[in-house]
Amino acid sequence: MDAVAADLHAAGLRRGDRVSIWLPNRLENVVILLACSRNGYVCNPSLHQNYTAAEIVTLLSRIECRALFAQPGWGADAATADIFARAQELGHMKRVYALPPLRAADAQMPAASHPMPMPAQTLRMAGLAPSTHPDQIVYLAFTSGTTGAPKGVMHSDNTLLANGRAMVADWSMNEKTVLLTLSPMSHHIGTVALEQVLVAGCELVMHDPSAGVAPLDWIEETGATYVMGVPTHAMDLLHVLSKRGAKRLGAVKVFYMAGAPIPTETARRLMSLGAKPQNVYGMTECGSHQYTKPADPMDVITSTCGKSCAGYEVRLWQPDNPDLEVLPGEVGEIAGRGGLLMLGYFNNQTATESSFNSSGWFLSGDLGRFDENGNLEIVGRKKDLIIRGGHNIHPSHIEEYAHRHPAVKKAAAFGVADERLGEKVCLAVIAQDTPPGADEILEHLAREGLSKFDMPEFFIVVQEFPLTASGKILKRELMQWVSSGRLQPEPVRYKAPATAS
Template sequence: MAGTNRLLTLLTDAQVRAFTEAGHWRDQTVYALAREHARREPRRVAVRERLRSTTYGELVDAGDRLAAALDQRGLRPGDRVATWLPSRVETAVVLLACSRGGYVACPSLHRDHTVAEVAELLTQMRAAGLVVQAGYGADADRSDIGEAVAGMEHLRFSLQLEPPAAGGVVPDLPPAGTAPLSEDPNTVVYLAFTSGTTGRPKGVMHSDNTLLSPARALAADWSLDAASCLYSLSPLSHNLGFGALITALAAGAELVVHDLPRGASLADRLRETGVTFAFGVPTHAIDLLAEVRAEGAAHLPKLRGFRISGAPVPPVVAQGLLDVGVVPQSGYGMTEAGSHHYTLPGDDPAMIVGSSGRPCRGYEVRIFAADDPDQELPRGEVGQIGGRGASLMLGYFDDQAATESSFNRAGWFLTGDLGWMDEAGYLRITGRKKDVIIRGGHNIFPVKIENLALRHRDVAKAAAVPVPDGRLGEKVCLVVQARSGKSLDPQEVLSHLDRAGLSRYDMPEYFVQVESLPLLPSGKIPKRRLVEWIDEGRLVPRPVRFTRGSISRTR
């Protein structure tokens, strides 16, 4: 173990040498990379919002000024600087300031967090700096973050921004002056908290190099460069959106953030900004396809790639993008290891539609037995996915026990995801280990049911969740959102699942149609919340029983 930034991490000198000699890591921080872009083309747009565009020159200048302000307030290398912001350029400013000064940026405070939850996270990370937007958050109408943090002795810098408007970037900051310059790309620069669905959120620590390694690989594999225009449908507070920002910086490209008002056309925004590559989760792709199809013969002339991550890509969604001329990058990644797995533009369409691709340069994946993390499985067998490489986190913040328990004895990080690899190394995700529904000892994988349900012409979104059963332990409940104006007959949906190839042993035994499925800021469907709603009686599953040729509802 090595202590860097006064934070206990997994990093060793041997790893630094190995990854550097292999070319996966470089002697360059995120700040130094952005500064290089600014010197070459200071007027090139770095981040575009609906009302503002910020050039690389302006971005680096703002990062310099914020770094100076943090230094003047007594922050020291290793101190944490949190942001509670919608997707706006100041998230990038804070990142550059932290990379320059040796501080740690924590942008993973989300829109649906309450003031109390944010205050708890600030206390957990012992934040020394905070940048927020006025009136932002789940309970901004009745709670004030300023009041909540007033007594935090560890908080030495606080900046409140107004909602974005045409104008400069953080104009209230003083001139840059002579702030200290950190040039070590192997210290902690990024702290991201996991969703915390199983307890206290865990803080994932990354260095400049662990962030940039997969971003550089992705940019090279998909020919992203300074002429590219990237668009993130995921918020910058989420790891996928933040990864889009890092990829844009790695390529010297423009990043367009998703800040459209409700009801505005995403397809129009992609066209008018000339977006060439997008980042999002399956829900985002589903919504974009629905809009494009509603337009009839509409097309997206410049959009040539769409990274879909955060959840397994339903094959019908991947095929839908191909049908409108967009090559999906079916990907697999996580906060702990970045966007390390994806398909390539030249892959066979069957692989793009049916797999999550292969690992990027600098990363390896193996499959281990779900009940024995030290037993590696052969190709073709389903087990727990393990990984290691240049994009892997440096550990969990202030949680050595969680860090050590996440690895097997051979040093492979255990993801908690289940999948299998074919002989060519392409990965197929079958679900989360913790999401598997166990009915009378039979393992049922929700993602398979969801993918088949989405093939139904009137199903817009779907989630398969467990319902407790006194005899069998659990049964499957299918929760669906219909396409606009449609009403779904559960009997017909089950018949569709049967025709699509779902085993009768995996067939849902409960059904719920909702007007709208809830979404996390990342765009994922929060299945745990659906289970809670069922437990609380807010959702009332309707019992159904499938028999081939006829489907009856049980009473």
């Protein structure tokens, strides 16, 4: 860490300058972030693998990045685009570092790039003392952009570590914990993992897909006791476990899941394997602020995200008037405030101001309701809301019921344009093995309790979903696939059984 901090200082970086990371999961991610915190730089670790070099250059330019750490061959168009040459051309760039792939240490590095500074290098800090200002901006992460252009979220050491301290206390983590993140370190879940590791003093394991080791084998070989990811990771692991006939998920005791609702059946299967699901809700802007606790019963874990953690509070506001709170039991827009909250959006005062209501509560854009015990149930995103002829339909309920069908591996409900009604509901599923038929799915949804007014009117079985780097389903892209004809869902109609006279 000191070697990296010294080299960045020698390159001319000063406090407040931005340092970007475009790397796969590797320990250098942590070293660079800590070096930035030491010197008072702003670390930007959220450049995902599925970005193109042109997109990376755009983001680097937006924040006037001074230093970039990248790996040759990494990125959506790495075979044809040279991010190192492009980055060197930026007038504000002071240094570009190239790190060889983990299993190709002798690879030829790009011209004019610098190697990763190593501890053996004796570079002097010219009297630069470590920064001791805990409220300085140390972290700048771009949102995943599932509903629009990504914004640059700014955090300090204090706002980040407040989350880690609360989670470690609530889940009794200590130096014996082995924490494995299945999410990339470029996603905020990876940052939440690091926060907890720094607080608890435990071991951090990052899943490295390039190693050719399956996630389940990674869990077993590392002895992971706490796994972090999204529900997609859990579904995939359970599918492999079922094929292997395994009775336990290694040594895993806790499975953190965020980014999407946890299907009830997924949670129940984890519990049967001795892994307690941690149902988490949060955002890059306010961390993993809402989650279930170890002592929560199954119904709380499977249907809610529990209560907000120490240092953050949540209230629900009217979706069409965010200055008025909803009545108890009503659905409202989730908003919060507290020590976990971001310091604003980088160079975007308009977006920062418009994200708060008149009382100073940060508006998430998500909809939820509190149960009678104060646990938060996530209903969906305001922009995910399907409005059919003036009737509001929340996709999360349809998806939850669909996931309970034994032939459904993953499900996504989204709106498709309709000239008369505005929108209709389309349900897309990935099958476990044999795909279910449309009538079978509709009858299943009815048995599970879905209202006939919320029933899908289109159905399609797909091989894969478009995903963000963190594993969230890009429903906006699914909608575009339908409008362009790439997907052609089948029109379906639910027929309620005739009642006996």
